[in-house]
Amino acid sequence: MKRIVLLRHGESLWNQENRFTGWTDVDLSEKGVVEACKAGDTLREAGFSFEIACTSYLKRAIKTLDYVLDRLNESWIPVEKTWRLNEKHYGILQGLNKSETAAQYGEEQVHTWRRSYDIAPAALGEDDSRNPSKDIRYADVPDMELPRTESLKDAIERVMPYWKCIIFPTLTCKDNLLVVAHGNSLRGIIKHLKEISDTDISNLNLPTAVPYVFEFDNRLALVKDYFLGDPEEIRKRTEAVAKQGMTKQ
Numbered sequence: 146m147k148r149i150v151l152l153r154h155g156e157s158l159w160n161q162e163n164r165f166t167g168w169t170d171v172d173l174s175e176k177g178v179v180e181a182c183k184a185g186d187t188l189r190e191a192g193f194s195f196e197i198a199c200t201s202y203l204k205r206a207i208k209t210l211d212y213v214l215d216r217l218n219e220s221w222i223p224v225e226k227t228w229r230l231n232e233k234h235y236g237i238l239q240g241l242n243k244s245e246t247a248a249q250y251g252e253e254q255v256h257t258w259r260r261s262y263d264i265a266p267a268a269l270g271e272d273d274s275r276n277p278s279k280d281i282r283y284a285d286v287p288d289m290e291l292p293r294t295e296s297l298k299d300a301i302e303r304v305m306p307y308w309k310c311i312i313f314p315t316l317t318c319k320d321n322l323l324v325v326a327h328g329n330s331l332r333g334i335i336k337h338l339k340e341i342s343d344t345d346i347s348n349l350n351l352p353t354a355v356p357y358v359f360e361f362d363n364r365l366a367l368v369k370d371y372f373l374g375d376p377e378e379i380r381k382r383t384e385a386v387a388k389q390g391m392t393k394q
């Protein structure tokens with residue numbers, strides 16, 4: 146049996162303040178650090194061990210991975226970072242409070258920006274200091290590929306080459322992989338793995354730092370997927386993520 150564990154980062158400072166984050170490189174909150182350590186403990190107690198891990202270029206995911214590997218006593222394993230696993234780029238919404246945005250533009254519009262398949266928020270202007278083309282960490286990425294905003298569809302289009310060329314083929318020679326990324330980049334991967342329709346994907350929300358396990362047979366067909374943890378707690382935390390775009394949470 147082969148396994149890929151998908152893990153959303155622990156709570157970030159902007160998750161705590163309920164702000165659209167996207168490619169903004171915010172740190173984990175104190176609660177996020179605790180959540181990340183707990184995810185590592187949960188994986189260890191369930192007998193998980195990893196041969197290789199990958200994550201995004203954003204510190205909330207990188208640090209979550211570090212805490213998880215520390216709890217597993219596996220800080221030594223190879224880790225690959227890629228911009229392709231970054232969160233969906235939220236364009237000009239980045240930094241805005243989600244409830245206040247819902248009060249201004251309506252909950253339906255905010256839901257469309259957050260969870261529709263192919264509608265992106267307005268793009269950052271070329272001169273905006275948040276334009277990724279001005280960030281040295283993306284210097285090796287062709288400018289044409291750097292987003293100024295993204296729909297889920299756009300995010301999937303840049304995640305998938307990495308999934309198909311690097312992550313998934315690694316399963317042919319390794320049995321246990323860990324991917325620590327973000328709510329929407331992971332929703333894109335899950336959509337692909339579980340063949341979720343463009344419409345139904347709007348109902349999928351991921352709680353922070355809950356390991357989501359995918360098991361494959363030796364021919365790499367998906368046989369089983371499940372969250373690790375208390376189902377009732379996971380349900381409540383998932384519902385809370387869905388409600389972040391409401392005027393009052």
Ligand SMILES: O=C(O)[C@@H](CO)OP(=O)(O)O
Nearest residue numbers: 164165166167232259328
């Ligand atoms: O703001 C963001 O970048 C994401 C993840 O935190 O939020 P949402 O759940 O609204 O897509």
